Amino acid sequence: MLGPLLTTGFSFIATLLIVLFMAIKQKASFKQIKHGFFLLVFLFIIFYIFIYFLMPSIIVPNIILSNIIVGIISIPLMYFLLGNKLVYKAKEIKTVTFIGTILVLALPVIYIYSLFTLDNVHDSINTEMKDQAEPLSKEDTPIAVAPESARNKMQKAMSVVPNPQFYDLGKLQVQKIGDEIVYVAPLEFTGFWKFIRGQETEGYFTISATNINAQPEFVAEKMQYTNSSYLNKNVQRTIYNKYPQYVQSGTAQIEVDENGKPWYVQTLYLTMNVTDKPDLNQLKVAVVDPATGDVSLHDTDQAPDFIDGSVSSELASTENTYFGKYVHGWFNSMFGKKDVRVPNESGTEKSVTPIFDESGDMYYFTDMTSPKENIDSALGYTMINARTGKLTYYNGDMNNGIMDSEGAKQIVNKEYPEKNWEGSMPILYNIDGNATWVVNVLDPNGLFKQYAYINAADSDFVVFGETASQALASYRLALQQNPSAVGASDQVQPENVQGTVDRVLVTSTDDVQIVRFLLENDPVIYTVSTTIEPKAIFMTSGDDVELQAKIRDGATGSVESIEIEGLTN
Known part of the structure; x- marks a missing residue:
């Protein structure tokens, strides 16, 4: 009961002092003072109940507001009860009016003052800036269920x-x-x-x-x-x-x-x-x-x-807002908007998405975009530690020209308009060196239907899959066929492989031919482009090969170099 008692008590002590002053000045009778006291106690109980249910924190604006409310209600009643139609001196009226005016004006003054302290709130955030953006590793952030x-x-x-x-x-x-x-x-x-x-x-x-x-x-x-x-x-x-x-x-x-x-x-x-x-x-x-x-x-x-x-x-959502919007204070957030960043609202919890890193620590992920309308490119993203509140902002070359999370969701939403399937929980991952939005596809009842892997730098590069492993494998194969895709820059090391070719498939894209093949007794799907080995298009079943490839999850292999017996040696 401490909160309502402190809030109510502070306001009514001030009112009681004013009432006692009035009673003494007016030489009120004992009956008048008794009636006034009981009225004040009644008002105290009513206000206590109001505070009990409202639960305002004991901070300066709330204290001032409670005093104004108590004063507006109780002082006129006490004037009427104690005054008994007596004529009050102008000095008394001026004193009470002055006190009331100060209280009433205090709220807008504090509000205006608070606008010019927003940069102080921004500065109170424990912040770290990193120029080099680091998209999340798919293995480090395992939350997959929306x-x-x-x-x-x-x-x-x-x-x-x-x-x-x-x-x-x-x-x-x-x-x-x-x-x-x-x-x-x-x-x-x-x-x-x-x-x-x-x-x-x-x-x-x-x-x-x-x-x-x-x-x-x-x-x-x-x-x-x-x-x-x-x-x-x-x-x-x-x-x-x-x-x-x-x-x-x-x-x-x-x-x-x-x-x-x-x-x-x-x-x-x-x-x-x-x-x-x-x-x-x-x-x-x-x-x-x-x-x-x-x-x-x-x-x-x-x-x-x-x-x-x-x-x-x-x-965490509040931190993002103050960090992005009030970097140079309130005036800059309204005019000029230098360095202003706006957090996207596509998170799963109050515009943020919880994830876990490789150490098991939880963070809140949010991508930031420009305050200018009709711009759906990401400026960077924040990671807020869920135990310390420390905010780390990532930007840099990786985020130049890539779409934001809202853009990724819209791509999914437009894919299945007849079914009303929608994108949810977009998270930016690093898939083999490519910034990639991974989005859950849900039906109108919130049931999971598919995963969507969207190349953040190319809105037309989208792969869907019913399972995470299927979608990831399909996306990697699509990346290997795309000559404009960034080469794998993750931590996978090339492996030396020898074997006999079992099956071969040759496809073409943008004047570059892509060769996918299987080796006997090997489940990995290997991919090599003619930019790496032009003679690979002549490879057939039964050819013996030696190659170096980056193999991921035992499913796909990106060939770095290849020797084909009878063709290249």
């Missing part, structure tokens, strides 16, 4: 929950449990009367974020303190009652510890000076035990180890 598809499967599995009519799915959160990356979603009450009847929810669902064929698993774990609970069992109110001076960012999310116990996690921040703008260098995380309501507060990077996202997706 959240819409995961949620759809969880919804269909609600029948395993006791009294499923009481509940709906809460906020979907991706995290790493053990060695597996999963989506977690708690059960939440569907309304007040369901809460009154049930009192506690039954548990949460998990589903793999890497296996498109995985099915959800329900974990029974009673929870009394949830986002959808009411009164003092509401998670937001539980945190607010203990830490009312902090602003809560977004909705609390579920994270599961190594024993399978769920915890609600909420990102908090302090504001910048007297404004309501966030100080992004002062991030905290509140961890709530949903069984007991116990709350602990930590620096985001010092949160318990099982918490992957101590920085919420909402806070």
Whole structure:
């Protein structure tokens, strides 16, 4: 109850002092003072209830606003009650009017002041700039299931929950449990009367974020303190009652510890000076035990180890906005817009997409585009560490002339207009040295249908596949046939291969002939162009060859050099 008590108490103490001053000056009777006191207590209770449900953080703008509201309501009533039609002196009226004017003018002054401190908010972000963009490795970021598809499967599995009519799915959160990356979603009450009847929810669902064929698993774990609970069992109110001076960012999310116990996690921040703008260098995380309501507060990077996202997706989205838009302050964001970058809204969570790196650390990915309309090229992208809040911005030559995530989604959307299939969760990968958008293709019900691999530098270069491995293999084969594609620049090393040719296929593209062939007892599909070996088009079954090739996933091989017995030696 600390938050409502502090907010309400501060406002009414100021009002009480004014009322006492008025009563003494007017020589009010005991009866008048008693009536005034009871009226003030009544107004205090009403305002306390209002604050209890609204839960405004104790920051300067909110304190000023609460004083204005209390003053507007209570002081005229007290004037009427205590004055008893007495004539007030002009000096008294001027004093009260002056105080009221100062309070009323304080809000717009603070608002205007906050506009000119937006560059300070930008500077409070822990930022690193990297000129050389580094597209993500397909092996390092294994999330492959779009959240819409995961949620759809969880919804269909609600029948395993006791009294499923009481509940709906809460906020979907991706995290790493053990060695597996999963989506977690708690059960939440569907309304007040369901809460009154049930009192506690039954548990949460998990589903793999890497296996498109995985099915959800329900974990029974009673929870009394949830986002959808009411009164003092509401998670937001539980945190607010203990830490009312902090602003809560977004909705609390579920994270599961190594024993399978769920915890609600909420990102908090302090504001910048007297404004309501966030100080992004002062991030905290509140961890709530949903069984007991116990709350602990930590620096985001010092949160318990099982918490992957101590920085919420909402806070990450806020960071992107301040980083891109207010790089040179508010005035520049409105006029001139030098160095301004706009985060795209194509992320899966509040315009950001959670991913994991090769070390198992979670980041929020967002690509940035120009503020100029009708431009769908990417300027770079940000990666925000989900535990520290550190923002790393990548740009450089790789991103010159490539499409942004919205452009990639539109390519998918136009591919199947009759089926209303749409693109979701676009992530920029490095596929054999080529910047590539990998997009989930979903039907109107959120069910997964295909993967789309789109060359970020060529909107006409698109490959679809029903599985990740199939789409990736097809895309690599298409790259090897495209003479304009960048050569493989990943870490795959050339291998020496000897064998006898089994099958050969010759195709042509842009005046360059591409030879694909199989070797006996070898599953790899090898590809060589005539720019590497012109005589390769004369290769036939039974030829013995020696070659060097970069072989990926044991499926495709890009030939770097080749010797064909009887032709090249």
